[in-house]
Amino acid sequence: MKLYMNTEQDYTIDIFSRMMKRQSKHVLQAVDIPEAVTPEMRTVLVNWLVQVHEFLDLHEETLYLAVYLMNSYMKVHKIQTLFLQLLAVSCLFIACKMEEKLIPQPADLCFMMEDAFSKKELLKMEKKVLYRLRFELQYIQPLHFLRLLSITGKCPENVEYLAMYFMELTLLEADGAMIEPALLASSALSLAQMVFQESGILSPDPGGHVPLYSYSDADLILPRQLMGRAALRARSDSKSSWKKYSRGQRHRVSTGPAMSSPKHLSRCIGLL
Structure with missing residues (x-):
């Protein structure tokens, strides 16, 4: 299969093939979607996360990775709806560390949540996400x-x-x-x-x-x-x-x- 890439064409074919083989492991099943998080909750949460993402002028990959991490965490661990916003911001914080050159400060992220959660709570949730996901933080975008x-x-x-x-x-x-x-x-x-x-x-x-x-x-x-x-x-x-x-x-x-x-x-x- 010829990809017609301008640079690194030999590597592109290998990368593409590897992406195709690995992508299925990053797809959720219907049973993975927690019933406690209603479609309306999810829409409101991610809609707000898009606003934060744009306000901070982050890369597009950062948003996708943040939502993926959030989905993955809810798949392996129950989350009270009260802490959904904290989870979303914690996942965004982790995604920034993976994709961005300049990382938002925890205090700035807390401000985006109108200080509903403290810096300490944000960092604690970050640790929980990393532990539950076993530091498997990348996926096929x-x-x-x-x-x-x-x-x-x-x-x-x-x-x-x-x-x-x-x-x-x-x-x-x-x-x-x-x-x-x-x-x-x-x-x-x-x-x-x-x-x-x-x-x-x-x-x-x-x-x-x-x-x-x-x-x-x-x-x-x-x-x-x-x-x-x-x-x-x-x-x-x-x-x-x-x-x-x-x-x-x-x-x-x-x-x-x-x-x-x-x-x-x-x-x-x-x-x-």
């Missing part, structure tokens, strides 16, 4: 698959950003944690291309998207529907990700011409 797809398919930057927007919305959904990272990325990019084509911004043949994976169109349907429905709700509810991707540095993809009418997206996921 869907963002990495998306970037590979975008490069090999020579996708326009606005299409890639719309795909990133769709993927980020799945962080708010428990079902999103049960989708393989490569399938998530493939579905997001596929949906972004479809929306741009439906709106008339891209021609029916956008030019050279080469699929990297063996997923069929049938495999992409359910993830695309999950993302599409989440995007329709995000616009009406003014979710943090919707606001984040309405900004100029992200091509305003959540509010731009392709997403200006809900009909475009609804047709792409089969609602019209």
Whole structure:
């Protein structure tokens, strides 16, 4: 399989193959989702975490890793709903240490929680997460698959950003944690291309998207529907990700011409 990478092409094939083999171990099952954390709780929590992440100007990988660590902790250890915010911030703190050059200070993170928890409580929760997860803190990022797809398919930057927007919305959904990272990325990019084509911004043949994976169109349907429905709700509810991707540095993809009418997206996921 030729990936057409500009640099380190020999290593890219090995890295890609390893990512594909290891990605399934990072997917949650339905039984792993704690019943005590309702879908509404999860949406509110991750929506707030997106706000904190953007305010601190952190890397995109940091957000995905933080949510993954939070999911993983709830899989292996019960958490009282009272401490969900503390867990989320502790996971973000750990993710920053893995992905960022400049690490937020614990006092700043406590301030983001309106000092509902102290620095001591934050550091104690950090230790609990590290212990329960046995310091297994890395996972296969869907963002990495998306970037590979975008490069090999020579996708326009606005299409890639719309795909990133769709993927980020799945962080708010428990079902999103049960989708393989490569399938998530493939579905997001596929949906972004479809929306741009439906709106008339891209021609029916956008030019050279080469699929990297063996997923069929049938495999992409359910993830695309999950993302599409989440995007329709995000616009009406003014979710943090919707606001984040309405900004100029992200091509305003959540509010731009392709997403200006809900009909475009609804047709792409089969609602019209």
